[in-house]
Amino acid sequence: MARWPKPPEGSWTQHYPGLGTQPISYEDSISPAFYELERKAVFRRTWLNVGRVELLPRNGSYFTKELAVARTSIIVARDMQGRVRAFHNICRHRGNKLVWKDYPREETSGVCRQFTCKYHGWRYDLDGALAFVQQESEFFDLDKKDYGLVPVHCEVWEGFIFVHLAKQPEQPLRDFLGPMITALEGYPFDKMTERWHYRSEVKANWKIYMDAFQEFYHAPVLHARQSPPSYAKAAQEAGFEAPHYRIEGPHRLISTAGVRAWELDAEMRKPIDEICRSGLFGPWDSPDLGPLPAGVNPARCDPWGLDSFQLFPNFTILIWGQGWYITYHYWPTSHNSHIFEGTLYFVPAKTPRERIAHELAAVSFKEFGLQDANTLEATQSMLESRVVQRFPLSDQEVLCRHLHRETAKWVDEYRRNGARAAQQ
Numbered sequence: 001m002a003r004w005p006k007p008p009e010g011s012w013t014q015h016y017p018g019l020g021t022q023p024i025s026y027e028d029s030i031s032p033a034f035y036e037l038e039r040k041a042v043f044r045r046t047w048l049n050v051g052r053v054e055l056l057p058r059n060g061s062y063f064t065k066e067l068a069v070a071r072t073s074i075i076v077a078r079d080m081q082g083r084v085r086a087f088h089n090i091c092r093h094r095g096n097k098l099v100w101k102d103y104p105r106e107e108t109s110g111v112c113r114q115f116t117c118k119y120h121g122w123r124y125d126l127d128g129a130l131a132f133v134q135q136e137s138e139f140f141d142l143d144k145k146d147y148g149l150v151p152v153h154c155e156v157w158e159g160f161i162f163v164h165l166a167k168q169p170e171q172p173l174r175d176f177l178g179p180m181i182t183a184l185e186g187y188p189f190d191k192m193t194e195r196w197h198y199r200s201e202v203k204a205n206w207k208i209y210m211d212a213f214q215e216f217y218h219a220p221v222l223h224a225r226q227s228p229p230s231y232a233k234a235a236q237e238a239g240f241e242a243p244h245y246r247i248e249g250p251h252r253l254i255s256t257a258g259v260r261a262w263e264l265d266a267e268m269r270k271p272i273d274e275i276c277r278s279g280l281f282g283p284w285d286s287p288d289l290g291p292l293p294a295g296v297n298p299a300r301c302d303p304w305g306l307d308s309f310q311l312f313p314n315f316t317i318l319i320w321g322q323g324w325y326i327t328y329h330y331w332p333t334s335h336n337s338h339i340f341e342g343t344l345y346f347v348p349a350k351t352p353r354e355r356i357a358h359e360l361a362a363v364s365f366k367e368f369g370l371q372d373a374n375t376l377e378a379t380q381s382m383l384e385s386r387v388v389q390r391f392p393l394s395d396q397e398v399l400c401r402h403l404h405r406e407t408a409k410w411v412d413e414y415r416r417n418g419a420r421a422a423q424q
């Protein structure tokens, strides 16, 4: 039987008195003007995760990342010294996008020794230095040293690559992450190199989708038909309460208890789960990861389900008690659309059974994610009617409340210090 500490007396929301308890507005998710502010106030002023070091397996590996929200594209590369670097993806000659394959707006990746512009053939080393100019003698006083690629601040934490688009970040990455996130240091992210990736454009504001993964009590309702009827009925009757919510600076955490699926009555399980020994919550047989860092399973749940760390603004690391993890990225493309990326990471399968267990977890995740995304497009379309302006949030929606409050705070601060921020 599951056991976990009871939530402390009183509400979660009231632990954070600055948040208030009143109904909230979603104007921040439907207003084009607010989105224009967010671009500068949030996305150009925070550390943004663009992937993991496994995407750059050797010197010369690179990938591009389209950052529509910041109106730029960047190249992230491992240089010949093994250092991870980032640059704006623009040629210094006449502004061509430097790295792209068949379609200029699509991301690409590969391995090379230099980046060569498709237009007139200027070449750049992996550290950004301009190395070759076609018909150089015909230029006027051109010193190649002045025309390197425009660098982007780039730091790596626990294998996660972050970039910052300001001229000078207000904080180093680790300070920005703060103690709640850095308490994950030592988690074996580097062992989980088997990767499953989904990407989809969702016609909803990025915060609306983040909200869908910041509380889980919708699951027994919205996702009821994903489970056998007897399980769904029991789950809905019991309701759901997460044992731990935490807010620290701009970041958030929700942690939940788990289920030992293999101990449930047979009619509570799906036959496919039984055959594959896996399901939405991951493989039933977990790898031996050794001792885990203090930052995971903060409520000491047994069994432990998952911890979802929401890193401001648009990145989530979700660590499963069964020894695997997922990341979510939400890349805004307009006030009412964004690209959602979900990536699952496992310790590489050594047997066909392990591989099948991973695959079932990956497709189950996709089914649930699609169900959420579908609902959110319906939500977005009606929020835009502005027929209703105030929406009540329950205590378990405390993290949703915080995300909207935090975003508003960054936007207000930017408005107040507009002149200073514009110079950054």
Ligand code: FES
Pocket (backbone or CB within 6 Å): 091, 092, 093, 094, 095, 096, 117, 118, 119, 120, 121, 122
């Ligand atoms: S624009 Fe790149 S070489 Fe001319």
Ligand SMILES: [Fe+2]
Pocket (backbone or CB within 6 Å): 212, 218, 219, 222, 223, 368, 372
């Ligand atoms: Fe959901």
